[in-house]
Amino acid sequence: GDSVTQMEGPVTLSEEAFLTINCTYTATGYPSLFWYVQYPGEGLQLLLKATKADDKGSNKGFEATYRKETTSFHLEKGSVQVSDSAVYFCALSEKTGANNLFFGTGTRLTVIP
Amino acid sequence: DTAVSQTPKYLVTQMGNDKSIKCEQNLGHDTMYWYKQDSKKFLKIMFSYNNKELIINETVPNRFSPKSPDKAHLNLHINSLELGDSAVYFCASSQEGPRLAFFGQGTRLTVV
Numbered sequence: 001g002d003s004v005t006q007m008e009g010p011v012t013l014s015e016e017a018f019l020t021i022n023c024t025y026t027a028t029g030y031p032s033l034f035w036y037v038q039y040p041g042e043g044l045q046l047l048l049k050a051t052k053a054d055d056k057g058s059n060k061g062f063e064a065t066y067r068k069e070t071t072s073f074h075l076e077k078g079s080v081q082v083s084d085s086a087v088y089f090c091a092l093s094e095k096t097g098a099n100n101l102f103f104g105t106g107t108r109l110t111v112i113p
Numbered sequence: 114d115t116a117v118s119q120t121p122k123y124l125v126t127q128m129g130n131d132k133s134i135k136c137e138q139n140l141g142h143d144t145m146y147w148y149k150q151d152s153k154k155f156l157k158i159m160f161s162y163n164n165k166e167l168i169i170n171e172t173v174p175n176r177f178s179p180k181s182p183d184k185a186h187l188n189l190h191i192n193s194l195e196l197g198d199s200a201v202y203f204c205a206s207s208q209e210g211p212r213l214a215f216f217g218q219g220t221r222l223t224v225v
Contacts, residue, residue, distance in 0.1 A: 036216070043117045044203070044216030091156075101148070101156045 002027045006090045006104030013080055013111050021075040021107045023064075023090035031092040033057075033066050033073040038087045038106070047075075047088070080111045116140050119204045119217035126194055127225055134189045134220045136204030142215075143208060144168075145187040147179060150201040150219070162187050194224045 007022040025033065035047040035057070048057030053068035062077045073090060090104040119136040126132050138145060146169075147159045160179040161169035167179070176192040191198060201221050207214035 038218075041218070043119075043218045044205075045116075046213055046215070049213075100158060103150070103156050 002031070002092060002094060002102045004090050004092055004102050004104040007107055008105070009107040009109065011107060011109045013109070015082055015111055015113050016079045017111075019075070019077040019080045019084075019109065021088055021090075021109070023073045023075065023104060025071050025073065025090075025092050025102075027071075027092060027094060029094050031094050033064070034091040034093070034101075035062070035064055035073070035075050036089040036091055036103070038089065040086070044089065080109070082111045082113055085109055085111045116215050117204055117206055117217040119202075119220055121220060122218060123221050123223075125223045125225060128194055128196060130194050131190070131192045132194060132222075133191070134202055134204075134222070136187050136189070136217060138185055138204075138206040138215070140206055140208075140215060142206035143184060144206060145181065145184070146205040146207070146214060147187065147189050148203040148205060148216075150203060152200075156203065160187075160189075191222075194222075196224050198222060199224045 003026045005024050032051045034049045036044045037047045038044050048059040050057040050066035053066050056065045064073050064075045087106045087108045089106045092102050117138045144163045146161045148156045149159055150156045159173045162181045164184050165181045178190045181187045201219045203219045204217040205214035
């Protein structure tokens, strides 16, 4: 079945450090891949997405590239800020039965000044 | 301002009780959803409403009944709660389909 395996946290970084949160997936077809973010006290928000192999999703300085050969969708940011502190969820959705979303367990990021 | 808000955040109740979870969105979206997240973090859709009309009703026990008084609200009522209903329930809204939905904080329901 479909699943997402996400790097366990928590992750603590200093401001301006480089961030990588690993995500790998298992899927029977050709899924779309997503990163969602949950800021303290708020709901899940879509951060970025990629719908086919080699696509790069980007938003707010975050990037992730859909790698079919390694079944990965790692999240990266070159220089994190305190305001990036949140829980990050990797997710996938098969193109058929698209109403289901498979989420990873989430990775809590804390950025300290 | 919270875009999608659901209450309560935590709910602990006994088997057999009836409970409701409320959801409100201030994004002006036409479509709202209820998802159930199981212990493996799999988020599965339960219901979808578009402009107060039910458009998706997955295989969910009849004990679960959504109610949408207007397009900004979609409440979930659960009758005769069972242990297996324990999960995190997420409300969401979207204008472009479920993949681009905004989610609420989730309600962790524990049935004892």
